[in-house]
Amino acid sequence: MPWKEPGEKPREPKGQEPRGQEPRGREPWGQGGHGSGPDLEAWFRKMRRGLGPFGRGPLGVLALIAVLVVLWLVASGWTLVGDQQAGVLLRFGKLESVLQPGLHLHFPVPIDRVQIVDLGRTRTLNDEARLLTSDGQLAMVDYYVQYKVSDARKFLFATRDAEESVRNAATVAMRAVVGTHPLHELMERSDDAFGKDAHARLARALANVDLGVTVTGMGIQNVGVPSEVKPAFDGIAKAREDAKAAQATAHADVARGKVEAAAQAAAMKAGADSYRAKAVAEAQAEVARFDQILAQYQASPQVTRHRLWLDAMRDVLSRNRAVVNTGSGSVIVQFPVRRPETPSEASPESSGSAPASAASVPAPAASSPVPVTSGPALQGIGT
Numbered sequence: 007m008p009w010k011e012p013g014e015k016p017r018e019p020k021g022q023e024p025r026g027q028e029p030r031g032r033e034p035w036g037q038g039g040h041g042s043g044p045d046l047e048a049w050f051r052k053m054r055r056g057l058g059p060f061g062r063g064p065l066g067v068l069a070l071i072a073v074l075v076v077l078w079l080v081a082s083g084w085t086l087v088g089d090q091q092a093g094v095l096l097r098f099g100k101l102e103s104v105l106q107p108g109l110h111l112h113f114p115v116p117i118d119r120v121q122i123v124d125l126g127r128t129r130t131l132n133d134e135a136r137l138l139t140s141d142g143q144l145a146m147v148d149y150y151v152q153y154k155v156s157d158a159r160k161f162l163f164a165t166r167d168a169e170e171s172v173r174n175a176a177t178v179a180m181r182a183v184v185g186t187h188p189l190h191e192l193m194e195r196s197d198d199a200f201g202k203d204a205h206a207r208l209a210r211a212l213a214n215v216d217l218g219v220t221v222t223g224m225g226i227q228n229v230g231v232p233s234e235v236k237p238a239f240d241g242i243a244k245a246r247e248d249a250k251a252a253q254a255t256a257h258a259d260v261a262r263g264k265v266e267a268a269a270q271a272a273a274m275k276a277g278a279d280s281y282r283a284k285a286v287a288e289a290q291a292e293v294a295r296f297d298q299i300l301a302q303y304q305a306s307p308q309v310t311r312h313r314l315w316l317d318a319m320r321d322v323l324s325r326n327r328a329v330v331n332t333g334s335g336s337v338i339v340q341f342p343v344r345r346p347e348t349p350s351e352a353s354p355e356s357s358g359s360a361p362a363s364a365a366s367v368p369a370p371a372a373s374s375p376v377p378v379t380s381g382p383a384l385q386g387i388g389t
Contacts, residue, residue: 082114090126092158095119104159123158128222131173136232137181143189146230149201151176151208152223160218168217175215176224179207190246192229201225 086109087093093105095112096119105120112118131151139145153172155161161168183204184192192200205224212219231239303310 078114083111085110085112085120085122087122090124092123092125094121094123094158094162096121101159101163121162123155123161125155125158128152128154129169131169131176132227133173133177135177135180137184139184139189139192140186141188144232144235145184145189145192146228146232147180147184147192147226148228148230149176149180149204149224149226151221153219153221155218156220157218160216164215164217168219171215171217172212172219172221175211176204176208179204179211179224180226182207189229189231192226198225 085093085105087105087107089107091107093110095102095105095110097113097117099119102118110120112120129152131153132148133151134146134148137145137147151172165171183200187200201224204226205221208224209221212221230236299310299314
């Protein structure tokens with residue numbers, strides 16, 4: 007038996023280790039000296055020594071469990087709900103309550119779970135759909151939908167996916183709007199009338215299903231055609247532009263015609279006004295002359311009547327070169343003096359013999375015209 011000094015443990019023979027212990031330098035599952043595997047037993051012993059009193063006996067295990075439970079509660083047993091937010095508390099997956107803004111305590115995960123829903127944020131959906139227009143054309147409509155969550159409980163549990171439901175309802179509303187208008191009208195109009203119409207339809211549809219959302223805006227970003235028919239559509243667009251140019255030219259011609267017609271009408275009106283003024287002036291002059299003759303007629307009726315007859319005959323005969331005598335009564339007529347014709351104005355017919363009537367009635371001299379010896383009541387003038 008090996009000897010020992012006082013106060014020392016008995017020395018074991020070389021190559022022997024205490025019972026229950028592996029030889030030094032050997033792993034529990036290995037052989038030899040320096041193995042490559044970890045020494046788990048030594049690691050656990052080191053951990054228990056680091057825990058102090060919590061690592062010894064059943065009380066230490068209970069204390070360790072209590073510490074872990076406290077850490078669990080501190081880590082996931084509370085929720086902070088911010089402004090314009092709502093927290094939906096689920097207990098074992100079932101709706102328990104809706105948490106308002108503030109700090110809330112609850113059972114930790116996985117007993118309770120809290121889903122935070124942002125009520126103040128505006129959510130935007132963008133989508134592009136191939137829709138049929140009223141004239142049978144396919145249109146690629148790029149539109150957007152803006153909405154806010156008004157009820158967190160309905161938004162999460164009224165349907166399986168509220169956002170997808172809003173997208174489907176927006177597609178239905180846009181299909182109804184596009185289906186009532188032709189393609190060229192959808193592409194040419196620059197206002198947001200179609201978007202407002204689709205917004206109203208979508209709001210009515212969501213009000214019926216009550217998904218807990220409020221639509222704040224909807225509009226059309228772009229309207230195009232599928233790539234398969236784009237070349238043909240470009241030709242139609244070019245023809246439409248040509249038609250617009252021809253229409254603009256026609257409108258310009260109409261406007262120019264209106265201006266010319268207005269100018270012509272103004273000229274005609276000015277001429278009519280001038281003719282009216284002239285006619286009125288002549289009429290007024292005739293009235294004044296008649297008033298003068300009336301005064302003379304009232305003073306000497308026979309002389310005035312004969313004078314009027316002479317004036318009338320002078321006016322008639324000055325415009326006529328031939329007078330026909332029917333043979334009833336003696337008529338002495340003074341013909342108007344003809345102007346001498348120039349050689350260029352003479353004709354073979356004029357150089358011939360004079361008419362028989364002119365030869366039978368001699369023309370009086372210009373210096374001594376033959377007066378008319380007959381007329382109305384000529385015999386009673388000197389009486």
